[in-house]
Amino acid sequence: MDVLDLAKRLGLEPHGISFHVGSQQRKIKAWDRALAMAATVFRDCAERGINLSMVNLGGGFPTRYLKDVPPVVQYGRGIFRALRKHFGNRIPETIIEPGRGMVGNAGVIETEVVLISKKSDEDEMRWVYLDIGKFGGLAETMGESIRYAITTPHDGAEMAPCVLAGPTCDSADVLYERNPYPLPVTLEIGDKLLIEGTGAYTSTYSSVAFNGIPPLKTYHI
Template identity: 50%
Template sequence: MFPPTEAAATADQRLRAFLDDNAPTTPCLVVDLATVRENFRSLRAELPGADVLYAVKANPAPEVVAALVAEGSGFDVASTGEVELCLAQGADPSSLSYGNPIKKASDIARAHAAGVRRFTFDSDGDLENLAEHAPGARVACRFLVDAPASGTPFGAKFGCAPEMAARLLRRAAGLGLSVDGAAFHVGSQHTDPAAWVAGIRQAAELGVPMRALNIGGGFPTGYRDPAPPLSEHAAAIRGALAEHFPTPPALVVEPGRAVVATAGVIRTEVVLVSRKSDADEHRWVYLDVGRYSGLAETENEYIAYRLRTAHPGGGDGPVVIAGPTCDGDDVVYQRTPYRLPLALRAGDLVDILDAGAYTASYSSVSFNGFPPLPTLVVG
């Protein structure tokens, strides 16, 4: 564990006060908009001049989007639904970038008709659809970056080989599109600043004109384990741009987790505490939130959240933590060692900290009849 910053402690106080005063039905996610704004401003300060496009998928709560519109943020959108959400909250269409390289021709046309003029692609087929349905649009080609693995890696789903990206960018210019340059993403929750250095070097080696370089998101949050501060990643990025580009291109970043993770807490209730045998040291603690209702990032136990429970200061013991559904995969932590109070009982409240990103947005519609995770907002 590591001590929270003064700003984080203040945000935690606001969230706890809201939860204690309102006693909302569990489970629920509560988001502190003041922290969202503070995190966004920190990104701007560390990467001055960068075009910051908030990755809406991280937390699409309308209040979050509206707060970031007021801060002057741009938006990385991945569907026409996210386009419409941003526009409904007052975003200018010019601030939107359709970053998903997997999209229907009809979705390109719909986004273009709504005023979106920036798109990312990684294949001939998507490029051809852009030329036909978004003529003259600004485009970037996403390549597969050769970098250390992230906390939640993307695999090979997005991006193409660098040499293919160079060919596609030259073809895009021939099709009448306005070429911004290259794009890459090192993967979500990346704790190694060297990943961005590798991507920037590869982008420079493409040998194509680079008006702008989109380095994606991936900036990490400290969960149970500390993560390098944003300043370390920003310094590495600035240094790599200066080293590999005689005239650095305009920088584009697409943070999601870095903006909203620390702004949220999930309040949940213990449904049951049990053992699988009389001799088993481990208790099973079942919460009313699980893999299908907001904790999708615990798949493979990639993200280990900090927990705050009742009965602090007493004895504790090892636990397996699981969700409430009638599904065998709805186990949150079985390999990651967690210890919870021995006094923990059904009905006790548990807070899952730093849970503002990729929780409510991953929640299922109604698996097993459990409703989606609601989002409440402070400030």
């Protein structure tokens, strides 16, 4: 409110407000809560003589990684219901800024297994090193928050959990360790894997030349 008020006093024209309900948002209700708050701002602004006309509903629309996500039509219906509930017949202009929900499934990364090792002879857990890691485009595995689907040439074979790591010398370059990733026991160095759902936030996150590794190559079909 204060910012919009200041904008008006500076001679600008307050047009609307924007929010982002959090990326990979699987709770459609999140928009209901945000729109309730937006409607309050619209009403308070109107009392101060500021007539807002636009709500930017942000991104947050999810893409499918390992878990199913609600279909986009359910988001449309849920958001429209919330707009009617909170704005009545005076629904503002709306815009959206979808990111991963629009392009997440439009990309796949091919990677190669560069090393399979164990920390010691007694250790059961395999460490599988790929030629891509946190610095080559998989930054969103930070905190193991985004868990990509990975296919291998051995799919259907017996699986065992692995720590999955990237190729750089940085100790942070570990993708999944707290929650190890199941991969075929027959996996070998040199195998090519496909990391699915990597159309968003990958090549743009790829470092320029960390550890001498060139940025992720992209091919647009």
